[in-house]
Amino acid sequence: MEELWKSFILGIIQGFTEFLPISSTGHLVLGRKYLGMAEAGLLLDTLLHFGTLIAVMAVFWDDIVHLLKHPFSRLGLLLVVGTIPTAIIGLSFEDYFEEISRTGSTIGAEFIITGFILWWADRIKDKGSKSFEQISYKDAFFIGTLQGAAILPAISRSGLTIAGSLFMGIQKEAAARFSFLLSLPAIFGACLLQGKKLVTNESEVIGLFPLLIGTFAAAIAGYIAVRWMLNILKRGSLKSFAYYVWGVGGIIIVLQILGKW
Numbered sequence: 001m002e003e004l005w006k007s008f009i010l011g012i013i014q015g016f017t018e019f020l021p022i023s024s025t026g027h028l029v030l031g032r033k034y035l036g037m038a039e040a041g042l043l044l045d046t047l048l049h050f051g052t053l054i055a056v057m058a059v060f061w062d063d064i065v066h067l068l069k070h071p072f073s074r075l076g077l078l079l080v081v082g083t084i085p086t087a088i089i090g091l092s093f094e095d096y097f098e099e100i101s102r103t104g105s106t107i108g109a110e111f112i113i114t115g116f117i118l119w120w121a122d123r124i125k126d127k128g129s130k131s132f133e134q135i136s137y138k139d140a141f142f143i144g145t146l147q148g149a150a151i152l153p154a155i156s157r158s159g160l161t162i163a164g165s166l167f168m169g170i171q172k173e174a175a176a177r178f179s180f181l182l183s184l185p186a187i188f189g190a191c192l193l194q195g196k197k198l199v200t201n202e203s204e205v206i207g208l209f210p211l212l213i214g215t216f217a218a219a220i221a222g223y224i225a226v227r228w229m230l231n232i233l234k235r236g237s238l239k240s241f242a243y244y245v246w247g248v249g250g251i252i253i254v255l256q257i258l259g260k261w
Contacts, residue, residue, distance in 0.1 A: 003210040008214060010028065011218040011221065012218070012221045015055060015218040016224070018157075018187075020241065021121075023154045026114075026153050026248075028048075047214060048215065048218045052222040055221075056184060079181060079182060083182070084144065086185075089149065097151045105256075109249065111245045115243070117160060118242040125238065126172065128174075130171060132178065143161050146164040154245075157186070159238075165178055165179060172234070173234060
């Protein structure tokens with residue numbers, strides 16, 4: 001029963017924080033640390049990511065059907081262009097960033113940086129004029145590069161890509177839509193990489209039913225988070241998220257200074 005609840009909590013954390021601009025990896029580091037699950041298992045990581053993949057597919061199902069019917073459409077090519085720099089950065093620095101994620105030594109500072117990104121994004125979110133149809137390949141490449149940079153554990157992927165979209169003059173609703181669609185190949189790629197490692201790593205510390213519960217929780221929480229984030233960008237502010245990650249980052253830095261991290 002304890003494993004089930006821990007998996008459920010981690011699923012909720014993964015689902016919400018993957019699409020809210022507060023960093024899923026950073027929060028999973030915190031969640032595992034305080035649940036006593038330093039090594040929750042590679043299979044759990046893979047299935048939690050799979051749960052969030054299901055969530056974004058459910059919200060943008062019409063776009064996915066269009067991509068399946070027209071894989072070489074302009075939207076498909078934009079996603080390819082945006083995914084290329086993400087893949088290059090991720091594969092080039094995979095081992096280095098995995099070590100940072102494992103130790104959590106830099107996440108305090110990274111949460112602080114995420115807060116500044118969100119504060120800045122909120123100031124420019126009403127200034128964009130480009131519609132979704134006007135997103136260029138240059139825009140896609142720039143946003144994809146930022147998505148690759150978000151491999152750092154407490155730098156929010158959604159926060160960085162939405163901010164990058166707004167910086168390129170894209171309307172806020174279009175910025176969110178493109179950010180979430182661009183997450184599809186990134187999350188799918190992460191699942192594939194983790195799945196490959198599972199072939200040579202059969203040790204698992206979580207049972208089957210807790211794994212399924214964690215996946216289900218990640219999918220439901222992710223679906224709610226995507227819908228919530230779309231509504232926030234339509235008529236809300238990102239500053240509350242900035243305050244939150246500043247608070248989390250500040251607490252972590254204090255704990256590190258006191259030697260209690």
